[in-house]
Amino acid sequence: MSDAAAVQSPWQMAKIVRIEKRTPRVTSFFFQPSRPFAYRAGQHVDVRLTAPDGYQARRSYSIASAPESGGVIELAIEKLDDGEVSPFFHEVAAIGDEIELRGPLGGHFVWPEDENGPLVLVGGGSGVVPLMSMVRHRAAQNSSVPVVLVFSARVWDEVIFRDELITLDDRQHGFDLVLTLTREAARRPADYSRRVDVAMMAQAMVRLPEPPGLAFVCGSNAFVSAAAQALIDAGVAAENIRTERYGV
Amino acid sequence: MVTRGFSSGRRPPTDGDARIPPGQYLEQGFPVLSAGPTPRVRTEDWSFTLKHGPRPIKKWSWAEFNALPLTKMTRDIHCVTAWTKFDTPWQGVLVDDILADAGLEPPTGFTLAHAFDGYTTNVPVKDLTAGKAMVALLYEGKPITSDHGGPARLLVPHLYFWKSAKWLNGLQFTTRDEPGFWELRGYHIYGDPWREQRYTDDP
Numbered sequence: 156m157s158d159a160a161a162v163q164s165p166w167q168m169a170k171i172v173r174i175e176k177r178t179p180r181v182t183s184f185f186f187q188p189s190r191p192f193a194y195r196a197g198q199h200v201d202v203r204l205t206a207p208d209g210y211q212a213r214r215s216y217s218i219a220s221a222p223e224s225g226g227v228i229e230l231a232i233e234k235l236d237d238g239e240v241s242p243f244f245h246e247v248a249a250i251g252d253e254i255e256l257r258g259p260l261g262g263h264f265v266w267p268e269d270e271n272g273p274l275v276l277v278g279g280g281s282g283v284v285p286l287m288s289m290v291r292h293r294a295a296q297n298s299s300v301p302v303v304l305v306f307s308a309r310v311w312d313e314v315i316f317r318d319e320l321i322t323l324d325d326r327q328h329g330f331d332l333v334l335t336l337t338r339e340a341a342r343r344p345a346d347y348s349r350r351v352d353v354a355m356m357a358q359a360m361v362r363l364p365e366p367p368g369l370a371f372v373c374g375s376n377a378f379v380s381a382a383a384q385a386l387i388d389a390g391v392a393a394e395n396i397r398t399e400r401y402g403v
Numbered sequence: 404m405v406t407r408g409f410s411s412g413r414r415p416p417t418d419g420d421a422r423i424p425p426g427q428y429l430e431q432g433f434p435v436l437s438a439g440p441t442p443r444v445r446t447e448d449w450s451f452t453l454k455h456g457p458r459p460i461k462k463w464s465w466a467e468f469n470a471l472p473l474t475k476m477t478r479d480i481h482c483v484t485a486w487t488k489f490d491t492p493w494q495g496v497l498v499d500d501i502l503a504d505a506g507l508e509p510p511t512g513f514t515l516a517h518a519f520d521g522y523t524t525n526v527p528v529k530d531l532t533a534g535k536a537m538v539a540l541l542y543e544g545k546p547i548t549s550d551h552g553g554p555a556r557l558l559v560p561h562l563y564f565w566k567s568a569k570w571l572n573g574l575q576f577t578t579r580d581e582p583g584f585w586e587l588r589g590y591h592i593y594g595d596p597w598r599e600q601r602y603t604d605d606p
């Protein structure tokens with residue numbers, strides 16, 4: 156019930172201070188909000204674009220950075236060619252631009268500060284973004300909560316945050332990375348090249364010292380449905396699975 | 404505050420303008436949102452319970468519920484994630500008809516809708532009665548898929564769509580307006596799209 160705490164989310168201007176291409180289709184935009192912006196790993200912001208005639212477009216984006224990363228928040232936005240807002244960021248937005256945003260939002264898909272059990276994180280494509288915030292938060296806190304991240308991408312070059320994730324994986328501090336590529340052969344020995352399924356979930360959980368307390372699943376609706384069902388079939392109770400669906 | 408370089412936005416058709424609440428955009432598909440996995444509820448296992456506080460007043464099986472009068476309702480729906488979809492065609496049992504079948508006058512001014520997955524959402528009685536809301540059983544003439552909340556979901560089309568609880572299994576009259584699942588997690592207690600009541604601190 157602490158979830159409702161401190162909801163204060165007026166619209167505010169945030170300045171783009173850095174832009175970093177992550178993959179051919181995903182670019183990170185780093186925003187400096189004009190007011191203090193405290194958030195929890197897993198939360199999102201709403202972004203609002205306004206045309207000269209007053210027309211507005213509004214979309215939600217998960218925060219990729221960790222709450223510890225200082226004042227700047229990172230959004231990693233995938234370009235949908237026929238979309239309205241994501242192409243604006245990729246083609247028009249530049250360093251120094253002021254963008255209206257609101258947040259932090261969402262009180263369900265968040266890193267559980269009071270939970271001690273291991274966590275399973277499952278992300279598809281840009282659905283890894285809020286999970287990345289959790290993974291970074293865990294590292295920043297030197298947390299010992301065992302975490303396994305199963306990350307599904309089409310090809311190796313579309314694995315967002317790849318180097319950073321592999322570096323964290325190599326540290327062997329209780330964070331395990333499982334990559335699965337759906338359109339290319341696996342590159343690392345224990346990775347997969349197929350869609351997520353029950354066997355993959357069961358094998359991922361074997362990497363944890365005990366069964367997970369919670370699972371977080373994020374991505375497109377089709378991905379989330381398939382991954383959540385695979386977790387259930389692998390023995391995770393439905394009430395311990397939290398999902399964030401990016402839409403169609 | 405105009406965003407530099409944003410002008411080409413995908414505007415709604417002019418005749419649709421008046422039907423799109425502030426901050427929403429028109430969607431042709433039907434996106435799916437929910438807090439957890441999709442429960443597969445079989446109609447054999449389905450039931451609907453009307454409660455006053457902790458006290459059950461009446462419980463219907465799937466067959467009993469389907470014997471209640473069916474009403475058609477075609478409405479625009481508005482999701483808090485900013486999409487609006489025009490003319491969604493539903494059929495189901497009006498909350499008025501459920502109350503009539505139970506022989507019940509609303510005993511309080513508030514309700515909590517309950518779902519099979521433990522989800523709850525609060526809706527004032529005045530937003531459920533007088534033909535405003537139903538327990539929907541069909542979408543586009545067909546059983547509602549589990550993705551979209553089947554076998555039965557609440558339909559309160561004039562409020563943001565999280566109020567239209569999926570996988571519905573009961574309606575409970577409460578003395579006070581008790582926040583439900585999303586209302587406890589930062590979303591607005593009432594959720595009127597025309598007043599853009601998305602989050603707790605919206606007026």
Ligand SMILES: Cc1cc2nc3c(=O)[nH]c(=O)nc-3n(C[C@H](O)[C@H](O)[C@H](O)COP(=O)(O)OP(=O)(O)OC[C@H]3O[C@@H](n4cnc5c(N)ncnc54)[C@H](O)[C@@H]3O)c2cc1C
Pocket residue numbers: 199214215216217218231232233234235236237238239240241242281284285399400401402413429430431484
């Ligand atoms: C909580 C949450 C968190 C999210 N986090 C992220 C994130 O971290 N990163 C990220 O990249 N995305 C994220 N999303 C998705 C994001 O909000 C947008 O949906 C996404 O960027 C697409 O927006 P768009 O304006 O570019 O595309 P839209 O204009 O919304 O279009 C999306 C697709 O639908 C089709 N479409 C929709 N309407 C029309 C129409 N009228 N005419 C033609 N085609 C249409 C288009 O083909 C397009 O491919 C998140 C969503 C949610 C709900």
